[in-house]
Amino acid sequence: MQLEIQQKMKETKNMYQYFKENSYWIKELNRSGENYKKFVEAMKDLYHLRITDKVSDTIDNIDLISSFLSAFK
Secondary structure, three states, X not given: OOHHHHHHHHHOHHHHHHHHHOOOHHHHHHHOOOHHHHHHHXXXXXXXXXXXXXXXXHXXXXXXXXXXXXXXX
């Protein structure tokens, strides 16, 4: 595994945690550094770190707040 990838993973808490939980990525990252993009996408998908996930969570929160406000009217 390339040293750059190792440093990036240790700097980012979510990446390191995902790497510890899914150790099969060791083999994939050792084969090719290009698999790093797949690793990051899988981590973002699991921890809901994509922009679409954040927008969806925000919309859900707004709906929740609006339902509380309508209940108090």
